[in-house]
Each structure stands twice: as C-alpha cells, then as structure tokens.
Amino acid sequence: MRILVTGKNGQLGRSIHKLVNTDSKIDNNQSSNEFIFVGREELDLSSKSDINHYFDSNNKFDIIINCAAYTAVDKAEEEQELANQVNHLAVKQLAGIAKEQKAKLIYISTDYVFDGESDKPYLESDTPNPINVYGKTKLAGERTLQEIMPTNAIIIRTSWVYSEYGNNFVKTMLRLGKERDELNVVSDQIGSPTYATDLAGVILEIIDNKDYQDKDKPTEIYHYSNEGEISWYEFTQKIFKIAKIDCKVNPITTGQYPTSAQRPRNTLMNKDKITQTFNICEPRWKESLFDSYAKIESQKDLYEN
Numbered sequence: 198m199r200i201l202v203t204g205k206n207g208q209l210g211r212s213i214h215k216l217v218n219t220d221s222k223i224d225n226n227q228s229s230n231e232f233i234f235v236g237r238e239e240l241d242l243s244s245k246s247d248i249n250h251y252f253d254s255n256n257k258f259d260i261i262i263n264c265a266a267y268t269a270v271d272k273a274e275e276e277q278e279l280a281n282q283v284n285h286l287a288v289k290q291l292a293g294i295a296k297e298q299k300a301k302l303i304y305i306s307t308d309y310v311f312d313g314e315s316d317k318p319y320l321e322s323d324t325p326n327p328i329n330v331y332g333k334t335k336l337a338g339e340r341t342l343q344e345i346m347p348t349n350a351i352i353i354r355t356s357w358v359y360s361e362y363g364n365n366f367v368k369t370m371l372r373l374g375k376e377r378d379e380l381n382v383v384s385d386q387i388g389s390p391t392y393a394t395d396l397a398g399v400i401l402e403i404i405d406n407k408d409y410q411d412k413d414k415p416t417e418i419y420h421y422s423n424e425g426e427i428s429w430y431e432f433t434q435k436i437f438k439i440a441k442i443d444c445k446v447n448p449i450t451t452g453q454y455p456t457s458a459q460r461p462r463n464t465l466m467n468k469d470k471i472t473q474t475f476n477i478c479e480p481r482w483k484e485s486l487f488d489s490y491a492k493i494e495s496q497k498d499l500y501e502n
C-alpha cells in the first residue's frame with residue numbers, strides 16, 4: 198500500500214515516521230507498505246491550488262493519514278480563517294481526492310469538539326459542542342469528511358498529546374520546573390494525556406488490520422488517549438516527580454489563568470469502541486509518561502539523524 202502521511206514535522210507525524218523506520222515489529226508487518234511523509238513544504242494545506250497540484254503530480258495513494266493541523270488553540274481565536282482552511286476546508290478537499298482515488302482517509306480530531314460539561318467520559322455518539330475556534334474547525338473537518346466519505350474514512354479523537362518533538366505541555370513544564378521555584382497550574386480541567394508514540398502505534402495497527410483493509414467500510418469515529426484521568430496540576434506534579442525536579446506546584450482555577458480560547462472542563466473520553474474493534478489496549482498515562490521521559494528529557498531527535 199502507498200500511504201501518505203501529512204504533517205511530517207509535527208508530533209504525531211514524526212512519531213509515525215520514527216515507528217515505521219525503527220520498530221522491527223512494524224517493519225516486518227508492514228514491509229509491503231510504502232510510506233510517503235510530507236510537510237508544509239511539499240503540501241501546504243492552506244492553499245487549495247497547492248493541494249490540487251500535489252495530488253495531480255503524484256501517483257495515487259491507498260491511505261492518507263492526515264496528521265497536519267492548525268493546532269495553536271489560542272492563536273486560532275484570531276486566525277479563524279486560516280484555522281478553518283487547514284482543519285476544515287483542506288480536509289474537505291482531501292476527502293474529495295481520497296474518494297476519487299478510492300483511498301482511505303484517517304483524520305485526527307480532538308477532545309475539544311466537546312464542551313467539557315459532561316460528568317462521564319464522552320462516547321463517540323455524544324453530541325459535540327465546541328467552545329473555541331480550534332474545536333469548531335476540527336468538528337467542521339469531521340463533519341465534512343463524514344459527508345463526503347460516508348465510507349472508507351476513520352476519525353480518531355485524541356487529547357493532550359505530548360512527545361519528544363515540538364512544543365507540548367510536558368516539555369514546557371520540564372523547562373519551567375528547572376527555571377522556577379514555584380509554578381501555578383490549572384487544577385479544574387480534567388482529561389487524559391496521550392503519548393504521541395502510543396497513538397502512532399495504534400494508527401499503524403489499524404492500517405495493518407485485515408478488517409480495516411476491506412473496501413467500503415462505513416466511516417467511523419473512535420476515541421483514543423492513554424488510560425486514566427488527571428488534571429493539568431496533577432500531571433505537572435507527576436512530571437516533576439519522575440524528573441526529580443524540586444519545584445512547588447500550586448493548584449489554580451481556570452478563572453485564575455485567562456487564555457484567549459476557552460478550554461473545556463472535563464474531556465475524558467470513553468475508549469471502549471477502539472479497544473474492542475481493533476483489539477487495542479491503551480497504556481496508562483503514568484506508564485507512558487514514565488517510559489517516554491528519558492526520550493523527552495534527552496530531546497534526542499532521531500528524525501534529524
């Protein structure tokens with residue numbers, strides 16, 4: 198299979214790249230797969246003509262994994278048009294192209310499609326109600342994909358993604374924890390962290406799944422994150438404990454930490470559907486954080502080497 202992965206310089210794109218190139222189990226399973234990784238330079242999702250040009254000048258793909266996205270949640274409040282273009286209109290275009298090429302499309306979405314007001318973990322069938330521009334544009338991406346591709350697409354909603362790559366909460370806290378004696382962190386937003394390598398592994402397992410490879414399977418939404426629930430405050434405490442950083446962490450409320458974009462209060466997601474459909478087990482967030490810490494801390498980036 199020819200598999201296109203967009204967003205090659207992002208956390209998830211790089212994590213997929215690393216697994217495809219270094220994990221011997223995946224290499225063996227997927228030796229017949231050809232992965233093509235593209236970044237903004239090759240395929241700029243903010244430009245309709247660039248997208249058309251890229252697909253016109255390349256051979257057909259069997260699967261498109263769209264990891265590229267406008268992910269700057271606060272900045273999206275000002276750059277609404279650009280966020281909508283990348284997260285929604287480009288997805289519309291990709292869906293049309295995938296349909297024409299009879300390719301499958303995997304779209305990564307977010308827990309921020311929900312308003313966070315539920316007291317139990319969100320099911321895929323729960324009604325979304327995004328409260329910020331980023332969430333609205335990602336939901337619009339989901340909806341256009343479902344409309345254009347009622348079959349052959351998968352939407353994976355994930356949350357609180359971190360990795361050894363790029364900017365993310367874990368790396369920011371490790372830096373701030375070493376610079377400061379004390380930090381205030383929001384304690385009334387609850388969710389589940391996701392180590393990008395775990396999500397990358399799940400995506401590779403899905404495309405290797407025989408059932409998934411059947412043509413014309415109805416388009417489905419799945420939730421995936423690491424297992425367990427936590428607040429940003431508790432997550433920070435655990436990061437510092439693992440890293441042996443001596444920095445006092447003070448819990449504060451969302452109201453005490455104003456941001457341009459509103460954040461949902463509780464975005465825990467129920468993951469039974471993905472677990473049962475693809476026979477996947479989600480590592481607990483604590484174990485993933487512990488396992489990934491050395492890679493994150495050393496900031497060793499095999500991608501560059």
Ligand SMILES: NC(=O)c1ccc[n+]([C@@H]2O[C@H](COP(=O)([O-])OP(=O)(O)OC[C@H]3O[C@@H](n4cnc5c(N)ncnc54)[C@H](OP(=O)(O)O)[C@@H]3O)[C@@H](O)[C@H]2O)c1
Pocket residue numbers: 204205206207208209210236237240241242243244263264265266267268283305306307308335354355356357358359363
């Ligand atoms: N990060 C999270 O906490 C989180 C939470 C829930 C869901 N998600 C979703 O998970 C997916 C992967 O996220 P991530 O954490 O890997 O994001 P990321 O690290 O921010 O990477 C996003 C990538 O998209 C690329 N991109 C942005 N605009 C583009 C454009 N106009 N054309 C082409 N590429 C463009 C960026 O390119 P440059 O490197 O050139 O800027 C970047 O490499 C996204 O769909 C995101 O919405 C993320």
